Amino acid sequence: MEERGDEVVFFDGRNAFEAKIGKFKDAVIPNTSTTRDFVGEIESGKYDHLKDKPVVTYCTGGIRCEILSSVMKKHGFNEVYQIEGGIARYGNKYGDDGLWQGSLYTFDARMAIDFTDKADVIGRCEKCESPTNKFHSCSEVSCYELILLCETCALIPKNLACFHVVKKGAKSELIG
CATH class of the missing domain: 3.40.250.10 (Rhodanese-like domain)
Known part of the structure; x- marks a missing residue:
């Protein structure tokens, strides 16, 4: 290298x-x-x-x-x-x-x-752009997407719903 x-x-x-x-x-x-x-x-x-x-x-x-x-x-x-x-x-x-x-x-x-306690935080909150490395699971039952949110934005319930298009393979109890 x-x-x-x-x-x-x-x-x-x-x-x-x-x-x-x-x-x-x-x-x-x-x-x-x-x-x-x-x-x-x-x-x-x-x-x-x-x-x-x-x-x-x-x-x-x-x-x-x-x-x-x-x-x-x-x-x-x-x-x-x-x-x-x-x-x-x-x-x-x-x-x-x-x-x-x-x-x-x-x-x-x-x-x-993080490999050390001095690791840079390069991620940005999807709502406010604050530095974060925290992914959160979407609150929609049929969704498996992860949302990158800072701690403050993660406290707001509506931010935990990503509103992504539901993908193939939705849980069978939801189909019908």
């Missing part, structure tokens, strides 16, 4: 919402909601200008970026690398002294972790 300098491109292999609270400096953040979305994103050609640059894919633990790296190589990206062990291992090794900025989204009750 040090010998290649600015030429290296970090490419986020997570869902786009995860990058709202944490990412590598100057990373490319594709517009994805699922891992399957990466195929369409890469096939779209919008990242073709990166095909001859060294690209470092990353994800939380290393699994999703394995898939992304494979898709990129299949579509003609010449130099594709991964961060071994993902963001979690990188953060445990470098804390906030490396190229990581912000918090790491987690798929458990914590929803986010």
